[in-house]
Amino acid sequence: MGRLFGTDGVRGLANVDVTAELALDLSVAAAHVLGDAGAFAGHRPRAVVGRDPRASGEFLSAAVVAGLASAGVDVQDVGVLPTPGIAHLVTATGADLGVVLSASHNPVPDNGIKFFARGGHKLPDEVEDAIEARLREPWQRPTGAAVGRVRPDGSGAQRYVEHLVASAPHRLDGLRVVVDCAHGAAWWVGPEALRRAGADVTVLGAEPDGLNTNDGVGSTHPGPLREAVLAAGADAGVAFDGDADRCLAVDARGELVDGDQVMGVLALALKERGALAGDVLVATVMSNLGLILAMREAGVRVVQTAVGDRYVLEAMREGGYSLGGEQSGHVVMLDHQTTGDGVLTALHLLARVAELGRPLAEVASVVRRLPQVLVNVPDVDKARASSHEGVRAAVAQAEAELGTTGRVLLRPSGTEPLVRVMVEASAADQAQAVADRLAAVVAAELAL
Structure with missing residues (x-):
């Protein structure tokens, strides 16, 4: 067992x-x-x-x-x-x-x-x-x-909202924001916190009935948020998941702003205020290479961990760092919270937009996401993925081909007999070609 x-x-x-x-x-x-x-x-x-x-x-x-x-x-x-x-x-x-x-x-x-x-x-x-x-x-x-x-x-919800609003480094006055609460736990807290911070808020997914949480809405289903932002002519949209420990966003054009971009924006804002501990951002190995390159250019070191917010938190606490998170939008700001907090993340992201007086798309452009391809290879001996000489040689060849503007990651699944092949490159067709080639090698060499 x-x-x-x-x-x-x-x-x-x-x-x-x-x-x-x-x-x-x-x-x-x-x-x-x-x-x-x-x-x-x-x-x-x-x-x-x-x-x-x-x-x-x-x-x-x-x-x-x-x-x-x-x-x-x-x-x-x-x-x-x-x-x-x-x-x-x-x-x-x-x-x-x-x-x-x-x-x-x-x-x-x-x-x-x-x-x-x-x-x-x-x-x-x-x-x-x-x-x-x-x-x-x-x-x-x-x-x-x-x-x-x-x-x-x-009284817990009121106390929590007061804490969230007090943490915001800048008012949101003048921003029109759509909030998708996923018919989840933030159905009242999310919109209320943003309104108290000054935003003009339109609400989606705020009618939980016990059976509709995450059903076609929220951070795992950004389509309705995109449509609502465009229909309302809003400046931005934010989406939470069922328990509101993560947040993704869309800009005024309806384009997704993922967790890597959110972390990049927050890292630069904190660094500018001298509040980014050690000038370090903690992220997982799945974060896009574009985030790492952008942070390097800005003088921020990225410490990478295994996938999972608990590993991010462990690294943050051990190193005394203040900001970390995952591509999924699970962002931890230890100066204000002990775990990932979607509403807190939304407040601080939108505060940066309001502070700079620039569109979210421009603010988020500090991180240029490189094309990323993920291929799952089933029915293979995942335990041998990191040690098989043929697979290691294929990975080394791919890394040499991609150079400094790409990377390869092979991750055995934690629950299934499969290996995930992730490739990033400066061009989407190159990322796809390299991923397909590596997946073929893994399938042939590690077949059960």
């Missing part, structure tokens, strides 16, 4: 993989592990619990609250709120634990359980492993006054 926790908590098909029983048992185990580690020493433990709007979150949240309270933890139930909003409230209230019920950008039938430790940080692998190891263990149940108390709290 594989590890229960993935790179972003426990996730799967709700009521099949992620059940009420599992949610309750995980919450009890988490309370025990953190309590034994001294996280609750000298005080009555407190937790913040919230969720995105999908229907399964209703019973899963109830199970988490029940598990925590039965283990003697007082619970502040904040209802529907973005994942970064929960992280912020854990920090702001001094809570010992945060729990989010969300499957982020996944479709509605899925759901997930994510834990935050004191300070709003994700749990390290070893703590997650300890929680998994203690599932369903016998335990002494508290009684009477020792059981946890549950307090619904409707």
